[in-house]
Amino acid sequence: MTDSNPPSDFNSSPDFSSRDAEYLAKLQDYYSDWKSIPSYAKLCEVFGIASKSWVKAILTRLSEAGFIERTPDGVWVPTRQFYARPLAESSVQAGMPVSVTATQGEFFVIDELLVDTPSKTTLIPVRGDSMIEAGIHDGDIAVVEKRNVANVGDIVVAIVDNEFTLKTLDKERGHFILRPANQAFPVIRPQSTLEIFGVLIGLIRKYRK
Amino acid sequence: MTDSNPPSDFNSSPDFSSRDAEYLAKLQDYYSDWKSIPSYAKLCEVFGIASKSWVKAILTRLSEAGFIERTPDGVWVPTRQFYARPLAESSVQAGMPVSVTATQGEFFVIDELLVDTPSKTTLIPVRGDSMIEAGIHDGDIAVVEKRNVANVGDIVVAIVDNEFTLKTLDKERGHFILRPANQAFPVIRPQSTLEIFGVLIGLIRKYRK
DNA sequence: TTGACAAAAGAACGTTCGTTCTTTACAGTT
DNA sequence: AACTGTAAAGAACGAACGTTCTTTTGTCAA
Numbered sequence: 346m347t348d349s350n351p352p353s354d355f356n357s358s359p360d361f362s363s364r365d366a367e368y369l370a371k372l373q374d375y376y377s378d379w380k381s382i383p384s385y386a387k388l389c390e391v392f393g394i395a396s397k398s399w400v401k402a403i404l405t406r407l408s409e410a411g412f413i414e415r416t417p418d419g420v421w422v423p424t425r426q427f428y429a430r431p432l433a434e435s436s437v438q439a440g441m442p443v444s445v446t447a448t449q450g451e452f453f454v455i456d457e458l459l460v461d462t463p464s465k466t467t468l469i470p471v472r473g474d475s476m477i478e479a480g481i482h483d484g485d486i487a488v489v490e491k492r493n494v495a496n497v498g499d500i501v502v503a504i505v506d507n508e509f510t511l512k513t514l515d516k517e518r519g520h521f522i523l524r525p526a527n528q529a530f531p532v533i534r535p536q537s538t539l540e541i542f543g544v545l546i547g548l549i550r551k552y553r554k
Numbered sequence: 555m556t557d558s559n560p561p562s563d564f565n566s567s568p569d570f571s572s573r574d575a576e577y578l579a580k581l582q583d584y585y586s587d588w589k590s591i592p593s594y595a596k597l598c599e600v601f602g603i604a605s606k607s608w609v610k611a612i613l614t615r616l617s618e619a620g621f622i623e624r625t626p627d628g629v630w631v632p633t634r635q636f637y638a639r640p641l642a643e644s645s646v647q648a649g650m651p652v653s654v655t656a657t658q659g660e661f662f663v664i665d666e667l668l669v670d671t672p673s674k675t676t677l678i679p680v681r682g683d684s685m686i687e688a689g690i691h692d693g694d695i696a697v698v699e700k701r702n703v704a705n706v707g708d709i710v711v712a713i714v715d716n717e718f719t720l721k722t723l724d725k726e727r728g729h730f731i732l733r734p735a736n737q738a739f740p741v742i743r744p745q746s747t748l749e750i751f752g753v754l755i756g757l758i759r760k761y762r763k
Numbered sequence: 764t765t766g767a768c769a770a771a772a773g774a775a776c777g778t779t780c781g782t783t784c785t786t787t788a789c790a791g792t793t
Numbered sequence: 794a795a796c797t798g799t800a801a802a803g804a805a806c807g808a809a810c811g812t813t814c815t816t817t818t819g820t821c822a823a
Contacts, residue, residue: 397781606812608771
């Protein structure tokens, strides 16, 4: 019974059986705990079987299905697909509703989606409401790429009078200014030079918990 | 010369030398490529040294410094700290500026921060402006946990008349309703039963590129 | 120039690993 | 009851692995 009961609709590798999907789930659980794919002997325990050669056969099929791969040194490692989050094809209309059509689409790893250069990226919690009209709320987490240059229109973390602040960078009569996205707050016109700490490249919000 | 030139200010383990920081960087680079910590022999190449026993000594120190650990089976695995993003202690005041004091604080892995149960979490792009007053913009990515129950006040992805929509769940005279966060849009009062696809647990925004 | 110590190398060894090949168990079909 | 294919088990083996212990190299201070 090969693929008579496919595990899900995002894989159609011919030799990937529904039982393999169970093995994949167990491997994903183990990896989620330990961030490592263990030896064949250990995988016997993880999979609940007793045969190393069968473990190898399973991993080979998981590899052909694109969930894991081997380094040039023969070490099994996960692929993107292994631990990625599915991105639904249908977007939700926050405006008008749209038909429920497609199911599974692309995959994304959130971390990789938001971070280009990890060593230069930092997370900064946002306090206050001065950027609320830009959809940046108190409690949001700003993903900031540290660099001291920015373009007009960028939202930047600037250091003004030795203080951090998050504002939109703009130019007024040849001088850089920092513009809040809240009419209750004043535009900041730095007296001396304007020092840029970094540029906002992403935003994270976590609800409830 | 132990720690005469510390690698950075977020670690003060007594036996963690500045050279160990270089080894850590090389290990992080390798791990970033292969998502795996290889054998001691391979690490000799990675570190540019020739001694397996010295590799072990290095890994032991990295372990004591909290960057890696061993599974019960002896496999080296990274800790959170190994590949985490720093979270600045000072928040940025989107409102009023705050002094620049602290430097490095906690660490977070964005993926783990936003996702509790990977298998039930999906990403859905947001289209339209009906939730804009909740700071949810066109083009944002909704992190949605798939489940069919929700509480009043939750922002939910609901299926109304076979259509997806993102709204705040509310109750009106004993009936569930879906409330937009934009006065230009109408409250949705489902005729039949209201089907919940999932609950919004997070939001991601990516600026520019 | 000797001593002391850290950094690194090297050798030796028992264990574990992945691989290959052969064999068994089981279910469905004829 | 025999056939067929899949799923799994098991044995055997050389290579690779981690560990431990000993030795060398380099550097600074006395």
